[in-house]
Amino acid sequence: MPKSVQPLVPIAVLEAVADYFKILSETSRLHILQCLRSGPMNVMELCEATELGQANLSKHLKVMTQAGILTRQPKGTSAYYEIADPLVFEFCELACGQIGDRLRQQAEKFLQATTLQSNSSAPKKSAKSQKTKVKEQVPGSRH
C-alpha cells in the first residue's frame, strides 16, 4: 500500500485544530460568547439574551465547556458559565480583520438600523452599553 505521503503535520493535529474551529463556527455559540464577554451568566439569563431554546443552549454550553472554552459553576439551582480564557476573542478579532470588507458593509447597515430606529421593538432592555464595542470588534483599526 503505497499510501500516505507523510503529512507535514500529523493529521491528528489538524483534526484537533479543525475541531476547535468547528466550535467557533456556529453563530449561536459566538452569540453566547458575546454575551459572556461582560461577565458570567446563568443559563436562564443566556436563554433570554440569546433567544435560544433552553435545551439547545444547554447543549452548546456543554460543548464549549468540554472544549475548555467555558467554565461551569453551579450555584443553587442554577449554573453560571464564564469565559475560561478571554483569548478566544482574539480569534474573533483576527477573523474580523480577515473578512473586513464584508463586515464593514454589515457594520454600516447595523449602525443605520440602530441610529434611526425606524419602527420595530423598543430595545432598551438589558442594554449593557456593550454596543459601543462593536466598532472595536468589527472593522477599521485592527490591533
Next chain:
Amino acid sequence: MPKSVQPLVPIAVLEAVADYFKILSETSRLHILQCLRSGPMNVMELCEATELGQANLSKHLKVMTQAGILTRQPKGTSAYYEIADPLVFEFCELACGQIGDRLRQQAEKFLQATTLQSNSSAPKKSAKSQKTKVKEQVPGSRH
C-alpha cells in the same frame, strides 16, 4: 411577538465570522493550506499530496478561493492555487495555543511514531523537550 432582543453585535457579523471559521473547521482544508504553505501548487499536485479525490479537492479549493483565502491562477491546462494571505496561519497557531494540552500529547505520539519507524514496543517517551515547540510544528514548519 416581542422578539429579537437587540443583539450586542449584529447577528450578521456573527454569521460572517462563523462562516469564516467554518471554512477552517475541516481537516481536509487545513491539510490543503498546510501543503500550500510552501508555495503554489496545482490541483494534481495537491491531489497527490493530500490524497483527496479530485472532485472533492476542487470543491474545497473553490470554497476557500471564494472566501478569499486562496487565489487561483490558470496555467495551461492546470490551475495553480496559492495562499492569498499568510495571516490565516496565525489562526492555526493561535488555535494550537488554545488546545495546547491535547496537542502536546498528540505531538509526542507523532514524534514517537516518526522516530522509531516500526511500531513495536516503543520504549521511551523522551519527546518532552519538544513540548514548548508544539505550536511551531503545527503550521507546517517541516521544511
Next chain:
DNA sequence: AAGTTTAATAACTATATAGTAGTCTAACCC
C-alpha cells in the same frame, strides 16, 4: 412532605455538507 424552578438529558427531525462517481469543457499534444 408536595410543589417550583433551573438545568441537563433523551429522542427526534431537518438541514447542511464531505466525499464519490460520472460527465463536460478547455487547453494542450500528435
Next chain:
DNA sequence: GGGTTAGACTACTATATAGTTATTAAACTT
C-alpha cells in the same frame, strides 16, 4: 482533425449536528 490531460461541475449518498419537544434530576421553597 483526433486524442489526451487537467480541472470544474452535476447528481447522489452518507453523516453530523442544530434545533425542538418532552422528560428527568437536583436544589430551593412553602
